Amino acid sequence: MASSNRYSSQSYSPSAPALPDSYGQESHPSPPRHNGQQPPYSSQHPVTNYGQSSSYGYSSVPSYGGYFPPGTHPEIIRSFQMVDKDRSGFIDERELQEALSSGYQRFSLRTIRLLMFLFKNPNESLRIGPSEFAALWNCLGQWRAIFVRFDRDRSGKIDSMELRDALFSLGYAVPPSVLQVLISKYDDGSGRRGELNFDSFVECGMIVKGLTEKFKEKDPRYTGSATLTYDTFMSMIIPFLVS
Numbered sequence: 293m294a295s296s297n298r299y300s301s302q303s304y305s306p307s308a309p310a311l312p313d314s315y316g317q318e319s320h321p322s323p324p325r326h327n328g329q330q331p332p333y334s335s336q337h338p339v340t341n342y343g344q345s346s347s348y349g350y351s352s353v354p355s356y357g358g359y360f361p362p363g364t365h366p367e368i369i370r371s372f373q374m375v376d377k378d379r380s381g382f383i384d385e386r387e388l389q390e391a392l393s394s395g396y397q398r399f400s401l402r403t404i405r406l407l408m409f410l411f412k413n414p415n416e417s418l419r420i421g422p423s424e425f426a427a428l429w430n431c432l433g434q435w436r437a438i439f440v441r442f443d444r445d446r447s448g449k450i451d452s453m454e455l456r457d458a459l460f461s462l463g464y465a466v467p468p469s470v471l472q473v474l475i476s477k478y479d480d481g482s483g484r485r486g487e488l489n490f491d492s493f494v495e496c497g498m499i500v501k502g503l504t505e506k507f508k509e510k511d512p513r514y515t516g517s518a519t520l521t522y523d524t525f526m527s528m529i530i531p532f533l534v535s
Contacts, residue, residue, distance in 0.1 A: 360422045368429050371395055372422060382419040391425070396432055396490075403495040409531055410502060435494050438462070449487040451475075455496070464500055474500070499532050 360369055371394045375387040383391065389404045399407075411428045412420045420428070442458040443450055450458065452475045459466050466474070478492035488496060506528045510518035520528075 360426050364422075364426050367395060368426050369422075371429070372425050382416070382421050383425065384419050388420065388425070388428075392429075392432070395429065396436070399491050399494070403491050406495055406498055406532070410498060432494065435497060436490065438497075439490050439493050447487075449489055450493050451487050455488060455493070458493075459497070459500060462497070462501070464504060466500065503528065503532060 360372075371391045372383065374394065375391045376383050377387075385401065385404050385408050388408060389399060389401065392399055392404075407428055408418070408420060411424045411431075412418075413424060438458055438461070439450065442454045442461070444454065452471055455475060456466065456468075456471055474496050475486060475488070478488050478496060507518060508514070510520055510524070
């Protein structure tokens with residue numbers, strides 16, 4: 293039995309980065325209330341149109357057999373094409389790491405592999421194409437905005453309280469015990485525990501969001517509790533541990 297007793301007081305749809313369609317998210321109706329309480333996560337998915345923006349007028353751009361979504365910013369296209377040296381229309385984890393370095397920062401391979409796992413086409417094993425890359429790039433932009441918003445002291449790091457508030461703003465009322473586990477798992481890039489740099493914040497946030505979405509699939513009434521078989525539990529958890 294996997295359960296949670298901590299409920300969020302939020303009743304709005306949070307402005308959170310959404311995982312790609314290939315990850316298997318589904319829309320759900322608003323959950324019924326149970327004794328005036330809500331589960332520790334939101335039932336509503338944020339609306340995110342990856343690769344599209346009203347501020348850009350670019351049409352679909354072919355990339356060696358694949359296409360970037362309409363409205364993809366030229367910087368995203370250039371970053372992809374710059375590292376796709378064999379012109380295959382796909383990039384691997386090392387190439388993804390290099391491409392993101394041009395627009396964000398150099399992410400650790402652990403974070404890169406998690407992003408690859410979440411955003412790749414299910415039919416592809418260890419590479420992503422133009423549309424997945426555009427979705428990933430734009431999702432990171434949303435995570436960056438959240439990071440900046442809750443890095444209130446402008447230290448370039450997120451501490452445990454800032455992490456709590458950031459996750460709560462996305463609809464996740466993470467209990468203190470779980471927050472402590474999360475914050476102790478990462479360091480700030482200099483070996484000091486207790487604070488997260490942007491790289492670790494992205495990995496942490498994507499794990500919380502990804503596992504919550506998986507749990508919600510098993511909790512269709514949004515009670516905050518679900519019964520899982522051992523196989524199902526391991527299938528949910530292992531990809532996030534070994535990515």
